Structures are given as structure tokens and as C-alpha cells.
Amino acid sequence: MDTSAMLQLNEQQQAAAQAHRSAAVISSAGTGKTAMLTQRYLNHVLGGLSPLQVVAVTFTEAAAHELRGRVRAALRHSPLTTPAALAELELSPIGTIHSLCARICREHPEEAEVPASFQILDQAAAAIFAAEQREGLLASLPHDLFLGEAGIPLGQAERILPHLLEAPHLTAEALAVMAQPWNELREAWEEAAATLRTAARARLCNDEWHHSAALLRGLTCSDASDALYPQWQTIVAQLEAIERAADPGEAVAALAEARLSGGGKAANWSAPPAEVRAACKFLRDAAEKARKDGLIDLRIGPDDEQLYAKVATLRSIFERASATMAGIKRRAGVLDFADLELGALRALEHEGVREWYRQRWQVLLLDEAQDINRTQAVILERLATLAPDNLVCAVGDEKQAIYGFRGADVEEFRRFRDEVVVGRLGGQVIDLDQTYRQ
Ligand SMILES: Nc1ncnc2c1ncn2[C@@H]1O[C@H](COP(=O)(O)OP(=O)(O)OP(=O)(O)O)[C@@H](O)[C@H]1O
Ligand SMILES: [Mg+2]
Structure with a gap:
């Protein structure tokens, strides 16, 4: 990989890389979010900030290494670069969210309530x-x-x-919610299940779904005694139930088993059999996937009460x-990732600690922001809003969210984007729509 030169960014990327306003970039894989973020980092430094003032959070240590490497290479090529900036780059806070938390814990062990010297246990350890x-x-x-x-x-x-x-603090919170009386809890769960069902249905009935469903619905058959006729009618009824019934769970399960097979005459039908079978297969596979996902037929039952x-x-x-x-x-003397997050959170509750970082950090760059969990979101929010003129740029792709991984929740990213970047910091939301990766 050629790290000696920065990419020529497209117009949208350039708008997002402008370093004088906060921004949230939400776009799909390969649209150059990370490339843009790298340029934005560079813009901050070329604009006069020390790398020590720029916090960059990447998803892995390898990504942190790559970001530092690219910025280093670009800085070496710029006549505006000072030797100090290059030296400071090596000490700058570029790393994973956990290395950032570890830094905060090391710099403020008392407030973080951690040992002054500790060893970090990664997930495997x-x-x-x-x-x-x-x-x-x-x-x-x-x-x-x-x-x-x-x-x-x-x-x-x-x-x-x-x-x-x-993640003991999340367990404690969950158990606190569970302390409610069963009836209240059941009601809340039912409401949550309904929301999840609605979202799962919206995901299932996407454009491709409607395309295949329209093909099946629009079919005509000139002979009602055709062997495929009753199967086709059943499938159309199932589609109707999935799209409209209050609880589509059963229809989804039934469609996941649906077949158009056992004879039938092509001449009776208004569309070629291969096309019809392909549409049926698509709908069946989509239903099967939704069924496996388990959200569409989520119900609160006796097992939950037990x-x-x-x-x-x-x-x-x-x-x-x-x-x-x-x-x-x-x-x-060991801390795992959850301990690091909790320590950083505790430290940042202290005004003295916040002031310390307010004087040092002015910029927050956040890659793969769709994967933050709630604790991380709170930590990042505290850092993002240390001062009203902080510059923040968060990039992510909701479709790439690794749901549930370390408690990651795409809702946190949305909230961070809307409430923090746009709401508190007056930033803009930018879409990148050109894809560079095949
Ligand atoms: N403006 C551009 N011109 C040419 N190539 C580009 C441009 N922007 C990005 N690329 C290239 O496209 C590829 C994807 O870019 P990048 O990794 O930044 O995308 P991304 O949106 O961060 O992807 P992901 O969602 O997977 O993290 C990289 O190889 C990058 O070098
Ligand atoms: Mg990326």
C-alpha cells in the first residue's frame, strides 16, 4: 500500500474532511470514510493543532497503526510540518476506545478508582x-x-x-430493571417486543421483497385446477399476512416452508415458471432468515415468567x-476492557479531570462509530463536549453494526450523531455515496 501520498478526495469527502465544523458521516462500506477521516486528521494538524490535541478512536490497534502511519507519511511530505509535530504524532492519542480508556485510567488512577499501575487483560486474556x-x-x-x-x-x-x-455495571442495570413487578415488566417487554417486530418486518419487507411479492401477486392463472394454483393462493395469503397482520410470526414461519412444486402447466400462467420460482425462492429465503433472526415472532410467555x-x-x-x-x-492488579471503560467513566465524572482534558484535547475523531456500546457512548460524549467549540467527526455504517457485540448498539451511534454531533456541537450530517471498493 502506498502510504506516501494522500488520496484525492471527492467533493463529499472533502466537505466532511473540512476541519472547522463537527460532522457525522453515515455511509456504506468502501465509500471512503476512513480515508476521509485520515485527511481530516491531517487538516487539523496542518491547520495548527498539535497531534497531542487530536484524539482518534479506531476499531482495532491495526487500524490505529495504519492511521498514524498515513498521517506520518503525509506530514513528512508537507513543507508546513514542524519536527515537533512529527515527534508529537508518536505520542498522540490514536488508538482503540480501550487504549483511550486505559490512558485516562493511567493519567487519573485515583479518580478512576484503579491501581496506579495495572496490567490490561484483552478479551482473550x-x-x-x-x-x-x-x-x-x-x-x-x-x-x-x-x-x-x-x-x-x-x-x-x-x-x-x-x-x-x-460487563458488571450493565448486568447491575439490567437486574435493577428486573426488580419491577412482573406485570409492569411484562407490559414494558410486550411494548419492546412490538417495536422489535415492527422493525424486523420493515427489514424483511424491503424493496426486493416487494418486487418479488408483486410478481407473485400479479400472476394470473387460466385454469383453477392447475396443480400449483392452491400453493400459489396460500403464498399470496401469507404475503398479505406478513405485510399487514398485527403479529406476522406464524405467516413468516409458514412462508419459510412454502414451495411451488409438483406439476402445473406453464401455459396456464402469465409469467415464465423460472421467474416465478425465483421470486418464490427469494421470499422463502428471506422469511427463513427473518424466522431464524427470532425478532419477528418474539413473544413474552410462561418461560419468561418462570x-x-x-x-x-x-x-x-x-x-x-x-x-x-x-x-x-x-x-x-489487572483490568479487563469493561474495567477500563468503567474507570474512564468514573474519572470523567470529576470536574478536575474534565478540565485537564479540556486543556489538552480539542478534537475527537471516531471511526467505526456504529460499534460503540452505551458506556463507550457516554465516555465519548463527555470527551466530545468538553468544550463548546470542540470539533468532532464520527463516521460509521449502520449496516455494518456487529449487533450485540460487546453490547454495541447502533442506537448509540444514532443518538451520538443526533444529540452530540448535530445537537450539541452544531455539526452537519454528510453522506458519502460513491463506493470505491468492489
Ligand atoms: N476519493 C477516493 N479516490 C480513490 N480511492 C478512494 C477514495 N476514497 C477512498 N478510496 C479507496 O477506497 C477504499 C475504501 O476506502 P475506506 O477504507 O476509507 O472506506 P470506508 O468507508 O472506511 O470502508 P469501511 O466501511 O469498510 O470502513 C480504500 O482502498 C481507499 O483507498
Ligand atoms: Mg473504514
């Missing part, structure tokens, strides 16, 4: 560390938690424990195990 402690943790719990109606059997507890402890009855036990297991685990990690 954290999983191994947690697995090593699991047996001891379970053994330290009172045995009656595993027994009786409200108990959680030991085997199950063993399986659940890693999930409970992965689970609810065990929440108190779950809370007890979680509280004891997380307190024990926190002690073990403290003594070992």
Missing part, C-alpha cells in the same frame, strides 16, 4: 482469567442458591456466570460473585 476463577467463585457461593424452586442449578449458574460478569421468579437468586449470585471477582482482580 480476560476470558482465561475469568475461567480460572470460575470454580472458586462458584464454591464461594452459598449452596442454597442452587437448590429448590427459586434456585438456579449449579450447571446453569456456571454457564451464566461469565455473561453476568462480562425466569422472572429466579431473578432474586440471579441477583444474589451476581452480587456476591462480582464483589469476589473485583477483589481478585484488584489484588492481581
